[in-house]
Amino acid sequence: MNFKGFNYKNNNLFCEHVSLEDISFEFGTPIYVYSGASIEDAYSQLSSSIADTNTEINFALKANSTLGILSLLSKLGAGADIVSGGELVKALHAKINPQKIVFSGVGKTTEEIKLAIKNGIKQINAESYSEIENIISIANELNTKVPVAIRVNPNISVKTHEKIATGSNDTKFGMPIEETANIYKRLSSEKNIKTMGLAIHIGSQIFDMNEFKLAYLNILSVADSLRQEGFKVPNLDLGGGLGVDYKIAKINFFDYGKTISDVFKGYDYSLSIEPGRSLVANSGILLTKVIYLKKTKSKNFIVVDGAMNDFIRPTLYNAHHNVEPVNLSKGGLEKFDIVGPICETGDYFAKDALLSNTTEGQLLAIFSTGAYGSVMSSMYNSRVPANEILVYNGKVHKLKEQERIEDQISKEILPKF
Numbered sequence: 001m002n003f004k005g006f007n008y009k010n011n012n013l014f015c016e017h018v019s020l021e022d023i024s025f026e027f028g029t030p031i032y033v034y035s036g037a038s039i040e041d042a043y044s045q046l047s048s049s050i051a052d053t054n055t056e057i058n059f060a061l062k063a064n065s066t067l068g069i070l071s072l073l074s075k076l077g078a079g080a081d082i083v084s085g086g087e088l089v090k091a092l093h094a095k096i097n098p099q100k101i102v103f104s105g106v107g108k109t110t111e112e113i114k115l116a117i118k119n120g121i122k123q124i125n126a127e128s129y130s131e132i133e134n135i136i137s138i139a140n141e142l143n144t145k146v147p148v149a150i151r152v153n154p155n156i157s158v159k160t161h162e163k164i165a166t167g168s169n170d171t172k173f174g175m176p177i178e179e180t181a182n183i184y185k186r187l188s189s190e191k192n193i194k195t196m197g198l199a200i201h202i203g204s205q206i207f208d209m210n211e212f213k214l215a216y217l218n219i220l221s222v223a224d225s226l227r228q229e230g231f232k233v234p235n236l237d238l239g240g241g242l243g244v245d246y247k248i249a250k251i252n253f254f255d256y257g258k259t260i261s262d263v264f265k266g267y268d269y270s271l272s273i274e275p276g277r278s279l280v281a282n283s284g285i286l287l288t289k290v291i292y293l294k295k296t297k298s299k300n301f302i303v304v305d306g307a308m309n310d311f312i313r314p315t316l317y318n319a320h321h322n323v324e325p326v327n328l329s330k331g332g333l334e335k336f337d338i339v340g341p342i343c344e345t346g347d348y349f350a351k352d353a354l355l356s357n358t359t360e361g362q363l364l365a366i367f368s369t370g371a372y373g374s375v376m377s378s379m380y381n382s383r384v385p386a387n388e389i390l391v392y393n394g395k396v397h398k399l400k401e402q403e404r405i406e407d408q409i410s411k412e413i414l415p416k417f
């Protein structure tokens, strides 16, 4: 195992200097535990990989929008890629510089667009004709210059899960590449629009650098021809999508940065990227406790106290996540399905995981759950989502008050019949 921030000492798993067993005693389970050193390490590897280019890092909040994590990323210098008014409020709350905030997404409402303008964000990445007309009329109504880029759909299919592929014409994202130049010209003619450039995001969990390269070359060619016609195209936003190999915790920051610099060297575009998963996935684990062991004729099950309402990636994307015991002990390996208490067959964290000497009451760590983990949690089965803590700079930081069922009930209204 090679997870920076998570290591065994005397056969017990630690997050940096803190024993996960101690965390379970103090905070209970299930709980997300993040390593700040690991986030710093990922951020610094990514920054170094693009150091020879003029590229801004705008963290995609959709991967993890817990304020404590955002505020660490903000301290490291990250901007934000947001897709809702809620994410905008959270980014601002975490003190992310509004001039480093980019607003993506196909369904921005008038209220959300106005909120973004009021807060002076860097740019809105527009994704349809209707959205563009809406932004123009808002800009005229407010008589303010609004910074707008066009999100281009290059019609590239990528080798990833169909639910996270976003760069082809049969998805809802971006505007067809062949129409981009005309739309850009239309925007440039508006007195209250400041054209900021072009944006692209072809999907998530991408490992083949040629897929990024093809997308970048596409956007570069549209940008160059716009410039040749005299239009201002200052920025190119290259999106996110760098893949995380969840089995071996590997992220190819080096080749990713090299792909960007190979394509854009010699050009004077200012670039931005929108990494989500690659910055935080390996920095978090979900700590959970075994409630029961259960055998059927065909399977051994470990029933744990975490569930798909805490972490849905295995059931949503058939995602693989390594599961390891917090306390290692020697013994023959057995195959188990690791499942939660929710009444769905899809409520599982791992299938046929190999574990030894598993006992009821034991702690397990589900690895690489820092991205698309807590942020996708729900109250399904009237469960309260797992709490979250961050180990950083020698301290344990509690990131939330533990939600209680009473908190949920207090927000509901019992009708009087």
Ligand SMILES: Cc1ncc(COP(=O)(O)O)c(C=O)c1O
Pocket: 060, 062, 063, 081, 104, 105, 166, 201, 203, 204, 205, 239, 240, 241, 242, 274, 275, 276, 277, 278
């Ligand atoms: C527009 C946009 N930018 C960035 C991202 C982040 O992608 P990733 O977490 O794979 O880096 C996404 C993810 O869906 C996205 O839709």
